[in-house]
Each structure stands twice: as structure tokens, then as C-alpha cells.
Amino acid sequence: MDAGLFGGTFNPLHNGHIHIASHVKQQFHLSKIFFFPSATPPHKPDTNLAPARDRYAMVEKSLADMDGFQASDIELSRTGPSFTIDTIHAFAHRHGPDTNFFLLMGTDAFFDTPSWKKHKAIFGAVPIIVVPRRAPVQKNAVASFLDENISKGYTWDTAKKQFFHGRLQPIYICHVPIIDISSTMIRSRVKHHLPIKGLVPSPVEEIISKRNLYL
Numbered sequence: 184m185d186a187g188l189f190g191g192t193f194n195p196l197h198n199g200h201i202h203i204a205s206h207v208k209q210q211f212h213l214s215k216i217f218f219f220p221s222a223t224p225p226h227k228p229d230t231n232l233a234p235a236r237d238r239y240a241m242v243e244k245s246l247a248d249m250d251g252f253q254a255s256d257i258e259l260s261r262t263g264p265s266f267t268i269d270t271i272h273a274f275a276h277r278h279g280p281d282t283n284f285f286l287l288m289g290t291d292a293f294f295d296t297p298s299w300k301k302h303k304a305i306f307g308a309v310p311i312i313v314v315p316r317r318a319p320v321q322k323n324a325v326a327s328f329l330d331e332n333i334s335k336g337y338t339w340d341t342a343k344k345q346f347f348h349g350r351l352q353p354i355y356i357c358h359v360p361i362i363d364i365s366s367t368m369i370r371s372r373v374k375h376h377l378p379i380k381g382l383v384p385s386p387v388e389e390i391i392s393k394r395n396l397y398l
């Protein structure tokens with residue numbers, strides 16, 4: 184089976200996350216996408232970080248009725264900072280060789296990968312699906328990023344809409360309509376007592392209100 188891995192702080196989960204995951208699932212014919220909230224995000228020291236269990240509960244309750252989406256607490260069960268390469272190995276170990284994983288991320292996260300632990304190993308371990316965040320993905324920008332930060336030798340394959348490399352895994356560009364929602368925006372709206380209906384799944388709204396998050 185082909186499955187997606189979608190990591191994030193999910194502080195909180197919002198409809199932008201759901202929107203891109205739905206498009207990727209459909210376009211790449213994935214059987215499933217695992218959403219895994221990070222326990223201690225190494226890159227986002229955030230004073231308004233909701234407890235991991237609340238962020239997980241928001242993901243789990245929201246995805247419960249959505250076909251082919253599953254919450255995973257794989258990073259919450261580990262102690263210390265969450266590193267994506269360890270998570271990829273843990274998923275591979277748990278699911279065995281019959282599952283092909285694809286890592287899904289927005290352009291902001293993708294261009295930030297050089298600051299991640301063993302980031303080059305990630306590019307060797309799983310194909311990456313990049314989705315636009317705030318602006319369409321610029322193929323040339325991705326090409327120079329890969330050349331300067333990951334490895335020389337990626338070539339663009341127009342038919343397959345992927346950057347191909349003989350030794351590393353392919354990088355796919357997925358064209359998804361841009362949706363201007365972020366967790367930062369949701370936290371700010373909650374803090375200013377503005378409605379978040381339609382921006383987040385309803386279980387997220389309920390948990391934020393019940394647990395007095397982001398005030």
C-alpha cells in the first residue's frame with residue numbers, strides 16, 4: 184500500500200491541513216495518510232504551545248470520521264525532541280516492506296529542512312510531496328534549493344512531475360489550490376475572541392473552548 188506521512192505541530196490542526204492532505208491523497212492514490220503531531224517541536228519554540236495530548240486529541244477526534252486519515256501518536260510516545268528521520272524509520276519498522284511511505288509537507292517546511300537533524304538522510308529515505316504554501320511552488324526555486332542544499336544531480340521529469348535523482352528519493356510537486364489558514368492565525372483569533380468556525384474541524388473548536396487553549 185502507498186501511505187502518506189504528515190507531521191506537524193498541529194497547534195492546532197486546521198482546515199488547511201485537511202485540504203492539502205485530501206488533495207495529496209487523491210492525486211497520489213494513497214490508501215491512508217498518517218497525521219503525527221510532534222511532541223516537542225525542535226524548530227518551533229512557541230510560548231503558546233498547547234499540551235501535546237490536547238493537540239493529539241484535536242487531531243484524533245477530527246480525523247475519526249474522515250476516511251483514510253489516521254492520527255498517530257508515534258512522536259508522543261518518544262521522549263525528547265521529535266526528529267522526522269527517526270519517525271520515518273519507526274513507521275517503516277512498524278508497517279514492514281509492503282507499505283511505501285511518502286512524506287508530505289508545505290513549501291515553508293520543505294525549505295526549512297536543512298535545519299533538521301540528518302536532513303539528507305530524509306531525502307534518501309522517502310519520496311517527498313511538496314505542496315504550495317501561500318504562493319505556487321516555483322520549480323526553479325526547488326531546483327536550486329536541491330542543488331545547493333541536498334545534492335547535485337536532480338533532474339526534472341515533466342511527465343511524472345517530479346525531481347528525479349539516481350541515488351536519492353524523488354521529490355514531487357503537488358498542485359493544490361492555496362488556502363490561507365495557519366495555526367498562528369487560529370491562535371490569534373482565539374486570543375482575540377474572534378470566531379474560528381469554518382477554519383478548523385468542529386472537534387478542534389470544541390476542545391479549544393473546553394480546555395481554554397490559546398487565551
Ligand code: ATP
Pocket residue numbers: 190191192193194199200203287288289290291292293314315316317362363364365366367368
Ligand atoms: P504555525 O502557524 O504555528 O507555524 P502551521 O499552520 O504552519 O503552524 P504546522 O502544524 O506547523 O502548521 O504545519 C504542518 C505542515 O502543514 C507543514 O508542512 C506546513 O507547511 C503544512 N501546512 C500548514 N498549513 C498549510 C496551508 N495552509 N497550506 C499548505 N501547507 C500547510
